[in-house]
Amino acid sequence: MKPPEHTATPGNDIADPVARPDAAAKCAGTARYLADLAVPGMLHARTVRSTRPRARITSRRLPPLPAGFFVVEARDIPGRNRIRMLDDDWPFFAEDIVNHIGEPILLVVGPEAEATAMIASRVIIEYEDLPPILSLDDALAGLAPPLYGEDNCFAEYSFHKGDLPQARRAARQMVKDGFSTGFQEHLYLEPQGVLAVPEAGRLTVYGSMQCPYYVKKAVEQAVGEGRHHVRIVQTVTGGAFGGKEDYPSLLAGQAAVAALKSGRPVRLVLDRTEDIAATTKRHPSRIDFTTFLDENDDLLGMDVDILLDGGAYSGLSSVVLQRAMFAASGVYRVPHLHVHGRVLATNQVPAGAFRGFGAPQAFFAIEMHLENIALRLGLDPLEYKLRHALRRGDRTCTDGLVRGAVRLPEMATRLCEAAGYPAKQAAYTAGQGRYRRGIGLSLCYHGCGFTGQGEELIQGTIALHKRADDAVEIRVAATEMGQGAQTVLPKIVAHSLGIPLDQIHYENPDTDIVPDSGPTVASRTTMIVGGLLREAALDLKRHWQSGRVMDIRRTYHHPPHIHWDQEHFRGDAYPEYAWGVNVVEVEVDLLTGLVRVIKIWAQFDVGAPMDERTLRGQMEGGIAQGLGYALWEKLEVDDGRVQQQRIRDYTIPTFMDMPPVESGSVYNPYEFGPFGAKGAGELTLVGVAPAVAAAVQQAIGCPVDMIPVTPEMILRRIRNRKHAKPDSEIPPESSPRSRSRADT
Amino acid sequence: MQITFELNNETVCLDVDPLRPLLDVLREELGLTGTKRGCGEGECGACAVLVNDRLVNSCLLPVGAVVHGRVMTIEGFRQTGAYQRLAEAFTEAGAVQCGFCTPGMILAAAALLRRNSQPDETEIRAALAGNLCRCTGLNMIVEAVQLAARRGGAPW
Amino acid sequence: MVTAFRPVTLNEALAIRRTHGTVPLAGGTDLMAAAPSCSPGRGESSPSIMFIGHLTELRQIRMEQGEWRLGAAVTLADILDHARLPAPLRQAVADMASPAIRNVATAGGNICNASPCGDTLPFLYAQAARVLLCDSGNRRELPIERFIIGPGKTALRPDELLTEIVFPAREFVVHRHHKVGARRANTLAKLSFLGLADMDAAGRLSDIRLTFGSVAPTVIRAPQLEQRLCGLPLTEMKHHIDEISAAYDGLIQPIDDQRSTREYRKQVCLNLLRWFLEELIA
Numbered sequence A: 001m002k003p004p005e006h007t008a009t010p011g012n013d014i015a016d017p018v019a020r021p022d023a024a025a026k027c028a029g030t031a032r033y034l035a036d037l038a039v040p041g042m043l044h045a046r047t048v049r050s051t052r053p054r055a056r057i058t059s060r061r062l063p064p065l066p067a068g069f070f071v072v073e074a075r076d077i078p079g080r081n082r083i084r085m086l087d088d089d090w091p092f093f094a095e096d097i098v099n100h101i102g103e104p105i106l107l108v109v110g111p112e113a114e115a116t117a118m119i120a121s122r123v124i125i126e127y128e129d130l131p132p133i134l135s136l137d138d139a140l141a142g143l144a145p146p147l148y149g150e151d152n153c154f155a156e157y158s159f160h161k162g163d164l165p166q167a168r169r170a171a172r173q174m175v176k177d178g179f180s181t182g183f184q185e186h187l188y189l190e191p192q193g194v195l196a197v198p199e200a201g202r203l204t205v206y207g208s209m210q211c212p213y214y215v216k217k218a219v220e221q222a223v224g225e226g227r228h229h230v231r232i233v234q235t236v237t238g239g240a241f242g243g244k245e246d247y248p249s250l251l252a253g254q255a256a257v258a259a260l261k262s263g264r265p266v267r268l269v270l271d272r273t274e275d276i277a278a279t280t281k282r283h284p285s286r287i288d289f290t291t292f293l294d295e296n297d298d299l300l301g302m303d304v305d306i307l308l309d310g311g312a313y314s315g316l317s318s319v320v321l322q323r324a325m326f327a328a329s330g331v332y333r334v335p336h337l338h339v340h341g342r343v344l345a346t347n348q349v350p351a352g353a354f355r356g357f358g359a360p361q362a363f364f365a366i367e368m369h370l371e372n373i374a375l376r377l378g379l380d381p382l383e384y385k386l387r388h389a390l391r392r393g394d395r396t397c398t399d400g401l402v403r404g405a406v407r408l409p410e411m412a413t414r415l416c417e418a419a420g421y422p423a424k425q426a427a428y429t430a431g432q433g434r435y436r437r438g439i440g441l442s443l444c445y446h447g448c449g450f451t452g453q454g455e456e457l458i459q460g461t462i463a464l465h466k467r468a469d470d471a472v473e474i475r476v477a478a479t480e481m482g483q484g485a486q487t488v489l490p491k492i493v494a495h496s497l498g499i500p501l502d503q504i505h506y507e508n509p510d511t512d513i514v515p516d517s518g519p520t521v522a523s524r525t526t527m528i529v530g531g532l533l534r535e536a537a538l539d540l541k542r543h544w545q546s547g548r549v550m551d552i553r554r555t556y557h558h559p560p561h562i563h564w565d566q567e568h569f570r571g572d573a574y575p576e577y578a579w580g581v582n583v584v585e586v587e588v589d590l591l592t593g594l595v596r597v598i599k600i601w602a603q604f605d606v607g608a609p610m611d612e613r614t615l616r617g618q619m620e621g622g623i624a625q626g627l628g629y630a631l632w633e634k635l636e637v638d639d640g641r642v643q644q645q646r647i648r649d650y651t652i653p654t655f656m657d658m659p660p661v662e663s664g665s666v667y668n669p670y671e672f673g674p675f676g677a678k679g680a681g682e683l684t685l686v687g688v689a690p691a692v693a694a695a696v697q698q699a700i701g702c703p704v705d706m707i708p709v710t711p712e713m714i715l716r717r718i719r720n721r722k723h724a725k726p727d728s729e730i731p732p733e734s735s736p737r738s739r740s741r742a743d744t
Numbered sequence B: 001m002q003i004t005f006e007l008n009n010e011t012v013c014l015d016v017d018p019l020r021p022l023l024d025v026l027r028e029e030l031g032l033t034g035t036k037r038g039c040g041e042g043e044c045g046a047c048a049v050l051v052n053d054r055l056v057n058s059c060l061l062p063v064g065a066v067v068h069g070r071v072m073t074i075e076g077f078r079q080t081g082a083y084q085r086l087a088e089a090f091t092e093a094g095a096v097q098c099g100f101c102t103p104g105m106i107l108a109a110a111a112l113l114r115r116n117s118q119p120d121e122t123e124i125r126a127a128l129a130g131n132l133c134r135c136t137g138l139n140m141i142v143e144a145v146q147l148a149a150r151r152g153g154a155p156w
Numbered sequence C: 001m002v003t004a005f006r007p008v009t010l011n012e013a014l015a016i017r018r019t020h021g022t023v024p025l026a027g028g029t030d031l032m033a034a035a036p037s038c039s040p041g042r043g044e045s046s047p048s049i050m051f052i053g054h055l056t057e058l059r060q061i062r063m064e065q066g067e068w069r070l071g072a073a074v075t076l077a078d079i080l081d082h083a084r085l086p087a088p089l090r091q092a093v094a095d096m097a098s099p100a101i102r103n104v105a106t107a108g109g110n111i112c113n114a115s116p117c118g119d120t121l122p123f124l125y126a127q128a129a130r131v132l133l134c135d136s137g138n139r140r141e142l143p144i145e146r147f148i149i150g151p152g153k154t155a156l157r158p159d160e161l162l163t164e165i166v167f168p169a170r171e172f173v174v175h176r177h178h179k180v181g182a183r184r185a186n187t188l189a190k191l192s193f194l195g196l197a198d199m200d201a202a203g204r205l206s207d208i209r210l211t212f213g214s215v216a217p218t219v220i221r222a223p224q225l226e227q228r229l230c231g232l233p234l235t236e237m238k239h240h241i242d243e244i245s246a247a248y249d250g251l252i253q254p255i256d257d258q259r260s261t262r263e264y265r266k267q268v269c270l271n272l273l274r275w276f277l278e279e280l281i282a
C-alpha cells in the first residue's frame, strides 16, 4: 500500500476537510437555482399531460387563448421529436399515442404563470383507450400489443461463467429464492426546471441537471441539428440522485422549442406533484435465484433471473439492467454462473437512473439470498458470506480480474465488533414480547465508472485553463449537485499543482466553455474526471510558466489492462470496485408492524477519501436514502397512476426517523484513481436495504422478500405464519444455530 | 387589498391578492428568492420563514394573514449574528449539500434556539421534523445545530 | 381577485358572515393546501374569504367551572405551549404535522375540516367535548359527534362560526395515545387509538373511553361498549377482552387507500385495543 501522495502544503492531507466553496451562498439564500432566475420578457410554460395509460389522442380542445398565450406540441418541433438517449423511442411530446399517465402532450406558454396553469387545466384531450400493459405481470402475460419492438422488451441479455449445467449435476443441494423491489422516487428537494433563452443564432438552456452534454444533444435534436448554436448552462442544482440525468433532456427540448416558437425566453418548472407523477423512477425488480451448493455447503453455481420494469420508454434501462446483472452474484465467488436479465415495457411512468443504477435491486436480492442460505444451513451469515467473498486475484462474475486488495473481511469484522453483531445475532432470534429486535448485515460493491464499454464510448475530456494571474480554471462538464464535486475536484487540482485552493476556480459548466467530460453519474466524477484532472495538473505543473496563459486537455482511456467484450459480457465490467459493509439494528413493534431503526454501522472502501467531510456527507446521505428505500418510500402505480403523487404521501425519512449512523472508511488506494480515489456516491446507498431487511426478518421470524418492508407487509407475514401449517412455506430458519432442511 | 407588514425590519405596503401565498409574494413581487419552493403544500420546509419569531411555511400562508405582522426571511436573517453562528456551524458540520433546504433549515434552527438555547438531540429532531433534506442524511444537520448551540454566544 | 375580509372583532366577523356567507380562514393550512397550484378561491366562482385567525376573542385558553374552553383560533403550538392542558391532547397535537404547520394550524380548523384523520378529534370524542357555535345573534352548543357529520361535513350553518371548544378538565389515570403513520413525524394517520381509563380504590374500572381515528368516516367511540366495562374489577377484565374486541371488530370499518389497507388498519386497532386492556390488568 502506498502512503498518500504529496499534498499541497506539507502536513496537509488531501482528506482533511475544507470549507465547501458553495456553502456560504447556499446558507445565505443567494445561490441561484433555476426557479430563482427571471429574465426580462420571460414566459412561463405549463405541461398538459396524459390522463390515460395507453390511448390514441382523438382530439385536443383548447380554451380561447388570450393574447400572448400559445401552445407548443409535437408538430412545433423543428427537429426530431425524439429525445436523444441510448435508444430513440421517447418523444418530447406525445404525437397521436400516449403511453403513460403524466406523459407530456403539449405546453401552454404565456406571460403569467398562474394564467398559464389555469389555461392548461382547461385543455381538453379526448382519447380512445388502447389495451394497456399495467404491470410486469401484464407484460409477461403478453395479452396487450407490445409497447416496444416485437417482444415488448427494452433489453434482454444473458451471460455465463463456468459450466452451470455441470454444477447442477454435481450439486448436493439446490436453493431457490425470489425477491422483489418497488419504485423509488428521487425527491430531490429542488423540482426539475429549465429556462430556454433564444438569442440571434443561438439558444441557451439553463437548467437543474447532471449532464449538460446529454441535454445539449437532446436539444440539438429537438431544434434540428446544426440549425442553432445550442449552449447549455447548469444552474445550482438542488439535488439530483440520478433523477436529473435523463429527464432534463426532455424538459430542455420542450422549453427550447417553445423559446424558438415565441422568440422569447421560456421557463418550465415542474411543480412537486408533476415531478413525482411524471419524472423517472428507480426500476422495480423481480429477481430469482436457483443456487447450487457442493458437499461443503459452498456456492457452486447460481442461476439468476432478473426482471426490471422499465415503464413506458426505454431511457437508460438497458444500462441499468447491465449494472444489475453485473451485481447479481454480489461480492461472491461463484464458479458457475448464468445471469439472464430483461427490462420489459409497461404503460407506467418511465424508470430511469437513480443512485445505484440497478445495483440496489440486485444487492438486496443477492444479500438476502445468501443470508437465507446461511440460515438454512445453520451457519452464521457473516461467516458464510465472508467465506465466499471475492479476494484479490479472483475472477468477477464476468470473468474480470479483481485487481485491487479486497478488504471486506477486516471491514466486516471490525464493524461487527463495533455493532456487537455476533452476540445480538444470537440473542435476538429468541426475542420475546411486543418489541422485537433484529440485526442484519450486508456486503456490497459498486463498480466505479461507466458500465462495460461506457467510458470508452464517451471518452471524457477535461481541460485546465491557467490564467495570466496564475489562477487555474477547471473546465469539466461534471456538475455540483450537492455531492461535493466543487469541493473535491479543486482539491485534487490544488494538491497536484501544489498551489493554494483559492487559486482554483470551478464554475458550473457551460457547454460553450467546458469540453464533454461525460455525465455526472456512475460514481465516475472523482475517479475518472478527477483522475484526468490530476494528470492534466501534473502536466501543467511540469510546464508551469508564471504569468502565462496555458491550456491543457486530457481524454480518458481505460488503463491498458482493462478488457471488455460487450457482446459476450466478458472481462472487466468496471475498471475498479468500491466496497461496503452495512450493519443495521432494528426494533419491530409486533402490534403495529412499525420498524424503528436503532442504529446503522457502515464501513466503506472508496480507495482514499478526497475530503473526509464530503465523504461523510455521501455516507450519511446515501444511507438515509437507502433506509427510505428499504422501509418508508412506498410508491405504487395502480392502473397506470402513481398513487403517492403528493409529497405528503411519499414518505422519505424525517429527522425523527433517522437513527444514528456510525460510518467510516478504510484506506485502500486505487492505482489509477487520483490520490488513490475510487467512487463513493452510489455505494453508500446500495447495501442498506438488505441489511435492514435481514434485521427485520430476524426480528419477526418471517421471510422478508420484498422492499419496501411496510408495516402492512410485516403484519401480513406474521398473520400468515400463525395461520399456516408449520410446513406450508419455507421461512428461513429463525435461528442460525439450528440446522434445517434445504431443498436437496 | 392593501397589505402592510414588517419585512426584514422594514415596513412594506403592497397591493396584492390577500390570498396569494406569502412565498409567491416574496419571490415574485419582492424578488426575495432565498426562500425556496420545494412543494407548495407545506410539507418540505424549504419555504420556511419566521413570522413573529415563529417558523411558518410561507407557501401555505396567505399574505393577508401577516397583516401587521413581522416577517423575517433569510435575506433579513443573514444580517444577524445568530445567522453567522448558524451558517458557520452548518458549514463546519457538513450540513450543506445541494443547499435547497438550507435557508429554511437555518431558520428552523433559529426558531428553535430562540426558544430553547440548549436543546437536546430529541428537541432538535422534533424542531426540524418539518424540514426535509434529501442529501445530508439529516444527522449532520443535527450536529450543526448542536455545534451552534454549544458555541452559543449569539443573541438567538 | 377574490374578496377578502379582515374583521377586527368577533362581532364584526359574525356580521360579515351573516351578510356575505364568506369562507372562514383560520390558519389556512387545510384551505391553502387543498389547492396546490392555485390558491383557494381563485376561480371565477370562488366565494369570498374572511381571515379569523387573528381575532383575540378566538385565541383564549381558559379553564372555567371545571371545563377547558379553547378558542377556535388557538393554534396547535399554543396547545403544546400550555402545559396544563391534558396530556393526551398535547400528545396528539405533538404528533401532528410539523412545527411550522402547528404554528399556524388551529384547533377550530382541525374540527371544521372534519377529516377522518383529524388528530385532535379522538381526544375530543373521548372527552365528550362540545363546540360553541355563534352567529351574530345566537349561540348554540353541540356535542362534537353531532357537529361532525361526515368527511368534510359539519353542522355549521352558513352564518355561524365555531368559537370555542369545551371539554371537562378531567384527567385520567391511564392514557394511551398511538398515532400510526408512515413515518414518525409529518405524516397523516393510517389509524389512531386513544384509550383513557380510571380505576377506583377497590380496583374496579370506574371509567373508560376508547376511540379510534382514521378508520371510519368519523371517529369511532362506542359509549355503550365502554359502559359494559365500567365497574368491572380489573381482575375480571381478561374474560371480557375477546368479547369487547369482537364488538369493536364489528364497528371498525376502515377502507383501503394509498396510505394503508383495510386489513392492516383494522388489525392494528384491535391489537392496540387489546394491548391497552391487557396493560390495565397488569
Ligand SMILES: Cc1cc2nc3c(=O)[nH]c(=O)nc-3n(C[C@H](O)[C@H](O)[C@H](O)COP(=O)(O)OP(=O)(O)OC[C@H]3O[C@@H](n4cnc5c(N)ncnc54)[C@H](O)[C@@H]3O)c2cc1C
Pocket (backbone or CB within 6 Å): B041, B042, B043, B060, C023, C024, C025, C026, C027, C028, C029, C030, C031, C032, C033, C052, C072, C073, C095, C096, C097, C098, C101, C104, C105, C106, C107, C108, C109, C110, C111, C112, C113, C117, C118, C119, C120, C156, C160, C161, C162, C163, C186, C187, C188, C189
Ligand atoms: C403539511 C401539513 C401537515 C398536516 N398534518 C396534519 C396532521 O398530522 N394531523 C391533522 O389532523 N391534520 C394535519 N394537517 C391538516 C391541518 O393542518 C389541520 O387540520 C389544521 O388544524 C387546520 O387548521 P387551520 O386553522 O389551518 O384550518 P383552515 O385551513 O383555516 O380551515 C379548515 C376548515 O375549517 C374552516 N374553519 C376554520 N376555522 C373555523 C371556525 N372557527 N369556524 C368555522 N369554520 C372554520 C375553514 O373554513 C376550512 O373549511 C396538516 C396539514 C398540512 C398542510
Ligand code: FES
Pocket (backbone or CB within 6 Å): A189, A238, A239, A482, B095, B096, B097, B098, B099, B100, B101, B102, B132, B133, B134, B135, B136
Ligand atoms: S442539502 Fe440538499 S436537500 Fe438538504
